[in-house]
């Protein structure tokens with residue numbers, strides 16, 4: 912089923928972008944926090960792009976070691 916596969920791919924992209932910098936991330940965890948759901952909603956309703964979320968994660972969450 913193509914749509915289920917596409918949805919699964921999108922879900923893994925959300926996890927990769929949103930959860931990648933999260934201190935609570937655990938591989939294989941299927942729980943979704945409110946922040947994850949809100950960001951996913953904003954992307955799916957066209958308010959934000961996943962690229963904009965990725966930029967915000969980079970700016971706000973990933974700390975430089977320098």
Ligand code: SF4
Pocket residue numbers: 929930933934935936937942943944945946947
């Ligand atoms: S707490 Fe939220 S942002 Fe963090 S890994 Fe879980 S779902 Fe992702």
